[in-house]
Amino acid sequence: MKDNLIHLVRENIANLQPYQSARRIGGNGSIWLNANECPISSSFTTNIKSFNRYPESQPKNLISSYSNYACLSNDQVLVTRGADEGIELLIKAFCNPGKDAIICCPPTYDMYAINASILNVEVKEIPIFKDTWKIDLKNIQRNLDRVKLIYICNPNNPTGSIIPKKDIINLLKMTFKRALVIIDEAYIEFSSKDSMVNFLKFYPHLIILRTLSKAFALAGIRCGFTLANKGIINVLNKIISPYPISTIVSDIAEQALTEKGIKEMKNRVLKINLNRDWLICKLEKISLVKKIFNSHANYVLVRFYMHKKIFQKLWEKGIILRNQDHKIHLKKCLRISIGSYSECLRLIEEIKILSHI
Template sequence: MSVLDLARPEIRAMQPYSSARMEASGGRVFLNANESAWAPPGDGELACNRYPDPQPAALVDALARLYGVRPSQLLVGRGSDEAIDLLVRAFCRAGEDAIAIQPPTFGMYAVSAQIQNAGVVTVPLQSDFTLDVDAVLAAITPAVKLVFVCTPNNPTGQLVPLRDVVRLAQALTDRALLVVDEAYIEFSDAPSATSLVNQFDNLAVLRTLSKAWALAGARIGSLVANEDVIGLLRRIIAPYPLPRPCVALAMQALADEGQAAARAHIAIVRAQRERMASALAAMPGVREVLPSQANFLAIRHDDAAAVYQRLRGAGILVRDIQRYPQLGDALRITIGLPEENDRVLDVLQQMAADVAATVNETTAGQGA
């Protein structure tokens, strides 16, 4: 059985759109795309008057080298969100098929499924926020075409061991496509599931330049998968997904100097993550700091709403994750610059002191 047998038959059969840029090979005078012949002011060498390549070869090659795969196994698009949406649209028939997720986890898997009118099968993480492989496999029905696994998980930060990924991929062969989201993998010591793509044709891995590579604003994400899956998604991706300036920024980040800078920043984040975890765990009112292999920490509080408002009042924005299952008392704090982290700790220490002073005043008044 081919992995494409899991995809929508109408997508497999469709004639993909052929863009003008795809037909531009060998051309020197471009009069086929109704573009402007004049570059915009300040354009430099970007040539933004011309449509960009649908899959820029230099960028695809650089990312393939980075992830240790062949260029034919990689699709680049507008962040991981686009790849998630493309997968759901390619594999899930509206009103018939479904995806499987393990909440609490990244919300865009379910959103993309809901937009497609696909079902969402939920298998909650265990009480310690680890993945229950047996429970996931037990929940898979013939309708489930995609199983999303986030590692390190967002918003909790825990890793899914590679052995669990292997077990899932093996068990889901000919049943579903396993999609492993590794948006935060660079902040961990874990090996990437991209090393398994040649072993399992039903495995796809999401990677991004938004986090460790500091390009959230450029929206560069990749899907690594079997060539047949990549070819299928190329049929339905937008004709020109990547703006030329974004591609130029990505190429700078992936050059030797950019890679050295990324490694240095990752080391700082990891050191600051450990410092923040220790400092926060010792604070009054903090119930637990969840172990994290990402660039953030999820923290349980006695009064998460009050902590959120206190930080917000000080101009510090953190993520309120109380709406997530099992996280009704939690906030997520991204690891920032050392001085930004210091500011968070200062505000929370002052809040703890204010609470203690109020308690003392109340106790003294009751004694009087």
């Protein structure tokens, strides 16, 4: 942008640090363990030919498929471009710029704070407790003034930890008629018993975000869902783009949500969880590993001795991890996405070599 146009940019955007996605950071790897993607792609076919027509604003068949999967009614489901669009829509719908605030609990997914900053909404950061990763309920309660939304990632990215249901219920009780509680369940299929979806009927201010990017291995199609009571879904439908989900995306998502597709997803989750447990077992025996944090997702957070050297040397060998050292409580930590068995084996072999240098 030429200098004579810079002054037109909103002040909060000019000063904004963009989200550092795995693809934006880049790398020339052959083993990508930095974006929590599924290591193997699914295969789909489509018979759609009506590319000259706009898609449905909210694809009825897709909504029906997901509501059946989540055991909800159709009017409790909104389809979005990934869960990220749901994060943004909620701030747009409920927060007044320059007046209201959101709460997020770092270290966590950065897009809660980034979306709020883009929309000129204050971000109150209430860090989770170090190493136990529990939310600080007392501190949240003390900071509820002007707060409209509270974002909780569960399982949490990047720690892989689970917030106990009793803590979430206590949070819901303290925020009743005061704020909305959004539980981001992007990784919930890897720990399905911990979902809060069954509590939607008890707490009208509870909202759940879901995605097909992780367990369903469909990160490339950008399809997510917002689950909430009918009133909230109606509000979000007022501001969502007219055609957020393309016809092809909708068709592929519907196929993934068939009985066959769900069975394949569950088998995939089982394999990834087994690979995760195997990887943790092997990491525990390596001298460069200082601490491994328990994970309920398709990644594991590890604190290393000489983490910079490990990250860089693996990068040079085409094994790309995610450095978390800059985040609160995560000094010397790297996040490792769970790849295929062969990818995990190669990772262990290379770290072992580094441990003897």
